Amino acid sequence: MWAHSMTVQDYQDLVDRGWRRSGKYVYKPVMNQTCCPQYTIRCRSLQFQPSKSQKKVLKKMLKFLAKGEVSKGHCEDEPMEPPLEDAVAGDVAFISKLDVQCDLKKLGDSLKESLEREDKEKGKPVKKEDPKELIQAQERGEWGSGEPSRSVEVRSAPQPGKGADLSKPPCRKAKEIRKERKRLKLMQQNPAGEPTGGQAQRGPKTEPHQPRSLEDLIFESLPENASHKLEVRVVRSSPPSSQFKATMLESYQVYKRYQMVIHNHSPDEPTVSQFTGFLCTSPLEPENPPNGPDCGYGSFHQQYWLDGKIIAVGVIDILPHCVSSVYLYYDPDYSFLSLGVYSALREIAFTRQLHEKVPQLSYYYMGFYIHSCPKMRYKGHYRPSDLLCPETYVWVPIEQCLPSLENSKYCRFNQDPEAADEGCSKDPDRLRVFHKKAIVPYGVYRRQQRDPSEDAAVRQYASLVGQACAERMLLFRS
Numbered sequence: 001m002w003a004h005s006m007t008v009q010d011y012q013d014l015v016d017r018g019w020r021r022s023g024k025y026v027y028k029p030v031m032n033q034t035c036c037p038q039y040t041i042r043c044r045s046l047q048f049q050p051s052k053s054q055k056k057v058l059k060k061m062l063k064f065l066a067k068g069e070v071s072k073g074h075c076e077d078e079p080m081e082p083p084l085e086d087a088v089a090g091d092v093a094f095i096s097k098l099d100v101q102c103d104l105k106k107l108g109d110s111l112k113e114s115l116e117r118e119d120k121e122k123g124k125p126v127k128k129e130d131p132k133e134l135i136q137a138q139e140r141g142e143w144g145s146g147e148p149s150r151s152v153e154v155r156s157a158p159q160p161g162k163g164a165d166l167s168k169p170p171c172r173k174a175k176e177i178r179k180e181r182k183r184l185k186l187m188q189q190n191p192a193g194e195p196t197g198g199q200a201q202r203g204p205k206t207e208p209h210q211p212r213s214l215e216d217l218i219f220e221s222l223p224e225n226a227s228h229k230l231e232v233r234v235v236r237s238s239p240p241s242s243q244f245k246a247t248m249l250e251s252y253q254v255y256k257r258y259q260m261v262i263h264n265h266s267p268d269e270p271t272v273s274q275f276t277g278f279l280c281t282s283p284l285e286p287e288n289p290p291n292g293p294d295c296g297y298g299s300f301h302q303q304y305w306l307d308g309k310i311i312a313v314g315v316i317d318i319l320p321h322c323v324s325s326v327y328l329y330y331d332p333d334y335s336f337l338s339l340g341v342y343s344a345l346r347e348i349a350f351t352r353q354l355h356e357k358v359p360q361l362s363y364y365y366m367g368f369y370i371h372s373c374p375k376m377r378y379k380g381h382y383r384p385s386d387l388l389c390p391e392t393y394v395w396v397p398i399e400q401c402l403p404s405l406e407n408s409k410y411c412r413f414n415q416d417p418e419a420a421d422e423g424c425s426k427d428p429d430r431l432r433v434f435h436k437k438a439i440v441p442y443g444v445y446r447r448q449q450r451d452p453s454e455d456a457a458v459r460q461y462a463s464l465v466g467q468a469c470a471e472r473m474l475l476f477r478s
Contacts, residue, residue, distance in 0.1 A: 003283035008297040012319040024283045031390040038368035040388040045351040045364045057341045058217040068227035231305040238282035238299040261332035314343045322363040323351040371405040389413040425462035434474040
């Protein structure tokens with residue numbers, strides 16, 4: 001449907017029923033009929049902890065800003081599949097949970113024996129090493145139990161012709177073993193956070209190490225002589241603020257280059273009018289209540305300024321309960337910074353910042369999660385997150401949804417067979433219609449119409465938007 005004007009509460013309620021917007025065009029997939037069901041996904045920003053790969057993106061940005069370092073190798077903007085360590089729930093450093101005094105020696109002996117066996121098989125002289133110099137094994141998802149104080153034995157490679165023993169943990173690379181050696185040595189030198197040396201007295205027990213927060217990683221202080229300066233500005237796009245008007249053409253040029261390089265569009269295809277219609281105009285009416293965000297509610301552009309020029313723009317809506325991500329475009333010259341991931345993390349941090357002023361605003365909506373399209377699964381990497389049940393419109397943790405999605409593209413996530421859509425249209429006659437410059441209840445309008453297809457179309461509209469929105473919004477009929 002085309003939305004001429006809409007309150008932020010109306011759009012919040014529509015998004016919570018599976019709707020999304022593109023400019024002023026507001027749409028909802030027919031989930032049980034489309035070839036690729038699109039499930040609304042939201043991240044619980046207050047509980048969010050960045051995964052290892054997401055931390056790497058933040059550190060990569062900090063290194064670039066501080067020293068101008070550019071990472072080498074593969075720099076895909078969004079990972080198609082999460083690294084194995086990211087799949088382990090709760091990305092908390094294993095070192096903080098480990099009972100060092102318990103298993104240090106046992107694991108060191110195990111690693112020592114394993115390395116000696118490998119050296120013998122390769123015909124290398126065996127080097128005697130102190131078990132204290134061996135490293136503590138880091139908890140890995142593929143090792144099973146996940147119990148912090150459980151020792152892990154590293155076994156030698158299988159004999160030629162016998163194949164891998166599937167009952168044993170997979171062999172690890174030498175790089176991992178070297179890392180473990182270094183970690184164990186540091187832990188052995190300072191196992192409880194106390195001074196080294198035999199005469200040192202044991203002080204009070206220290207608190208376990210806490211993982212750094214998202215804000216700590218994003219806003220880490222830079223040296224005074226940093227190579228680059230990054231600034232993030234939030235400007236209202238609809239109605240356009242003076243800051244937005246002053247930067248619109250520069251922003252458009254970034255979008256044009258993005259479309260040409262990333263999506264292979266021709267140079268004359270993304271026109272200014274297409275850009276403004278798609279990413280600048282919005283049906284959302286701006287609101288600035290005293291108890292709302294300082295910037296107000298409505299539609300905004302979050303501009304990323306690097307050394308005085310725009311390199312990326314995140315299009316967002318600020319709604320009563322969430323920050324809703326609409327689109328992101330960026331300068332392809334800076335693809336090495338993984339700006340898709342970086343901007344999502346900044347938007348999650350922005351949601352948390354708004355929550356401090358507006359307690360009910362705590363979710364980050366990422367649009368649609370399409371499990372049947374591997375390229376779109378990356379949105380599920382921002383945990384904890386929920387998917388919207390397409391039948392009852394309740395939120396269900398994504399972990400509970402994924403097994404069902406592996407078996408069927410379309411799923412009802414609500415496991416209660418008796419549950420129904422509580423916000424469904426119960427009385428279509430109370431729906432409000434805007435007809436001939438007058439607002440009338442649908443029950444009155446219906447008695448004036450003779451076309452039976454009109455009634456079917458209006459009832460479908462009422463069922464899709466729900467009773468609350470049907471009574472607040474005006475359905476235009478010519």
